[in-house]
Amino acid sequence: MSKPAKDRAEHRLDVGSRWTAWAAVSVSVLAVSSLGGGREAWAQTKPADDGARAKAEVVTPRPEPAAAAPPAVPTAASTAVNLPPQPATSAARTGAARRGPPVWRLEIVAPKPLDELLRNYLDLSRFQSQAQAASPTDADDGPDDATPTQASTRSQASSGVAPASAAATPKAATAPAPGGRGTVAATITPAQPNTAVPTRSLGDTSVISRSELRRLVAAAPDQARSLIEAEGYFTADIKVSLSEEVPGQPMVARLEVIPGPKASVRQVQMVFEGTLDERVSKGDPDAVALAARLDKEWALPQGAAFRQAQWSAAKNSALATLRAEGYPAAVWSGTAATVDATAQTARLYVVADSGPAFNYGPMRVEGLNYQPESAVLNVADFSPGEPYRESELLDFQERIQKLNLFESVFVSIDDNPAVAAATPVTVQVRELPLQQATFGVGVSSDTGPRVSLEHLHRLLWGKPWQAKSTVQLGRDESRLQTDLTSHPTPGRKRWLTSVLFAREIDDDDAVTLSQRFRFGQLDEDDKIERTTYVEYQRAKVSSKDGELLSDATALTGMRQYLWRDIDSQVLPTRGLTANVAVGPGYSFSKSDDNGVFGRAYGRLTWYKPLPGRWYATLRSEAGAVLAADKVGIPDTLLFRAGGDESVRGYGYRTLGDEQNGVTLGGRALLTGSVEVARPILAKLPELWGAVFLDVGDAAARWSDISLKKGYGVGVRYRSPVGPLRLDLAYGHDIREFRVHFSVGIAL
Known part of the structure; x- marks a missing residue:
């Protein structure tokens, strides 16, 4: 164009x-x-002569003298107004006034949704709604034939029912008119003598005079035309009428609209x-x-x-x-x-008018008390002099929020054209507390009940490092862990250090004691996190009788990729996540041979919306350790299956390499899952029902893998912290039911 x-x-x-x-x-x-939005005022359309095209232009018509007015010509758009004659004499008008406010009702006949539009915005209809809301509820006893009570009703067959008029009582509602056009009406009868009537003050807006009623009816066609022209109908046939006043019966104000064809963009x-x-x-x-x-x-x-x-x-x-x-x-x-x-x-x-093109200028950070400015500046992926893009600014703001240093973040630029060559970037932050302690009590179908205490320091020893220490005591799993993470360095990189001591008890009562020391670097991108680290691990496995089953130590170098492309990291319904880790290592074993090995692991999850408000989740997982048969590998570097995030219907870590009645980790892993879910209740869309099928196994060799099946049903509550899942699964190969529950998603 x-x-x-x-x-x-x-x-x-x-x-x-x-x-x-x-x-x-x-x-x-x-x-x-x-x-700007809203319903702008529309200039009136002047009919064109026969054979001519009536076009809307950007000028305001000037009224012509009455003598110069052209004769009426027929057009596709027409308006008809039919009002009863006013009282001819002052005596008649005085008599009408003595009869009190008029009893009347409104009918709107128009196709949906125009009937609703007219009911909401037409002055005649809106007056009734306001009058009804302003009507007093107190009443005095006494005969008064002239002042009826007020009420209103809506037609059950049409959504476009106008509120009843002031000084009226509903009796019945009319059905929609033939041809798909809803009739907006409330049938009203006057109050009977000797009934309670509302008391009214001089400023009571529920009282309407006959002249005011006639004025509203006369103005209705122009208002209706303006409203429906905003919807694209420019040749509407509009008719309005007001019936004559008959004692004991309401006056009927009737508005009928035949919209005609809708305009299209040429x-x-x-x-x-x-x-x-x-x-x-x-x-x-x-x-x-x-x-x-x-x-x-x-x-x-x-x-x-x-x-x-x-x-x-x-x-x-x-x-x-x-x-x-x-x-x-x-x-x-x-x-x-x-x-x-x-x-x-x-x-x-x-x-x-685009105005000038904007480039980034200097950056200013406001609201810092403890944290260094570099924590903010180092996560920016743009530099002064580069072209401005709103998406870059929003991504920058999101990355600052993920630092876990600030309670609130707002990033803006100065959009004054005078500074377009180097517009200043302002970052306004509010810091989180320097230290934070959290006490937790929880339970899991995998590891049972537990209590935990976590302490977070966001500026350790005044240096740009965060330290998180966790102590967890549980029935089946206990651990002591400290993670040190640096503030971002230039290029959005962070240094990582981690120390872990853990104790796990499996379903067969075997006990695993492990220690882990890790040092590495995290390289963050908008969708991919790359972690490179070296790691020392030791794992010792003993049976319930104290027999030593495995004792090995390993030094590994790993490269891990975490890729996310999903619509929500908390409650995803569309997209992909992938987690891949690969690297070599050297093992030292007290019960087996020492030697070189390689380890690889991958997990892929796909979220997909389906027709009928169904949502599918597909997951696949595979892992392998490559080494000579006699080389001993720490059990924590081997693989097991079973549990909430693996094969439901089987106990946590119960699928693996069976040795002397005890399950150990295997060198091969393969699992898969298919789940479909949908909301259960329209009034509670957060509650979903699900059906699923899981398969998988872990073994010493690929040839030993025998896929175990688990299937069942469950419910999901999509909370702000992630989905709360409760599943009843049947382990097909062990012929047992098992309940699983968990919070959040695994990446």
Whole structure:
């Protein structure tokens, strides 16, 4: 839609910022608006002569003298107003006044959803709602034939029922009119004598005079036309009538709308001004790509139905894209929608002034008390002088939040065009407490009950390091662990140090004692985390009788990749996660031979939405240790299967290499899982039901693997901290049921 420079220059004469060429055209204005939503005021449409096309232009009609008014000509759009005659004499008017406020009801006959639109925004209908809300509830006893009670009802068959009028009582609701058009009505009867009536003050808004009622009815067609034109109907047939007043019966105000065909977009023309236009003219590839993207992503394309809401949304979306892609000072210098009411088509014109292109300037961090400024600056992946992109700023803000140093983070730029060459970047933070202690009590179907105490120091000894120490005591698992993590260094890298002492008791009462020391570096990207480390591990396994089953130590060098591309890290429903670790090592064994080995492990999880509000989760897992048969490997570097995150229906770590009635880790691992889930209750969408099938095994060799099956049903509660899962699984090979419950997801 954007033109070459020459055509663009010519077009500015027609639709430039001054819009001079449209200043003297026809008077059937539809809409001229700048950025913003809502229902803008619509200029009235003047019917065209027979055979001529009635077009909406950007001028306001000037009223002609009455003598010069042209004769009426038939058009597709028509309006009919039928009001009863007013009292001819002052005596008659006085008598009407003595009868008190009029008893009346409103009927709106229009297709859905126009009936609801008219009921919500038409003055005549809104008056009833306001009058009903303002009606007093106190009443005095006494006869009064002139003042009826007030109530209202809605038609059960139509969503577009207007509230009942003031001074009326509901009796019945009419059904929808034939042909799919809902009739908005409440049938009302006056109150009987000697009944309680509301007391009214002089300022009571629930009282409406006959003249005010006539005025509201007379104004209804113009209001209705403005509302439905905003929905894209420009040839509507609108009829309004008010029945004569008959004692004992309500007056009926009836509004009937036949909308006719809906207008569609015939042409869209987008023109650029400012730096973007200059760069497009010079063939700058980024500018050309941005202009093409704005053209392609325009939300109200040719052939689409024209509505004012979509017109505003399309402008907002295009301008937001332009501002996000390096032009934060961009504005619309002019926009217009020209409607041919006869042909039911709309032509859209937009002129975007991009303003200057912005580049990053100096960065300032506000709100720091303890933490060094480098903790923030080192996670930025842009430098002063580079082009501004909103997505980079949002990613930068998210990375700061993940540092676990700040309670709140807000990143912004100065969008003043005067500083576009080097716009300052401001980071506002609020720090978390320097130290934090957490006491926890929990239970797991894998390891049983446990208690834990965790301490976190966010600036250890005044240095840019975080220290997290954990003490956990449990029935089946206890551990003491300390992790040291540096603040990010330039290039978004961190140093890692970890020490772990653990004790585990398996279902066969075998006891595993292990120690681990690790040192390495974490390299973070937006989707991939790469960890490189060296590790010392020792594991000692004994039977319940104290017999030593395995005792080995290993020194390994590992490279681990964690890749995430999911819609949510807490409650994912779409995307992939992958965890891969590989590396060599050397083992020292007290019961077997020493030697070199290699270890590899991978886990892939796929989340996929399905039709019917179903969601699928597919998981596969594999691992292998390559070494000579006689080389002893620490049990903590071998593999086992079974449990909540493995093969449900089997105990935690119960699938492995069987030796003398005790399960040890195997050198081969293979598991897989298929699960489908969906919400159970419409009123509680967080509660899901699930069915699943798990298979897998771990063994000393690949040839020894015999896939065990587990299947069952479960429920999921999608809490803010992750899914709470409760499963009933059947272990097919052991013919036993087992309950599993856990919190969160495994990556």
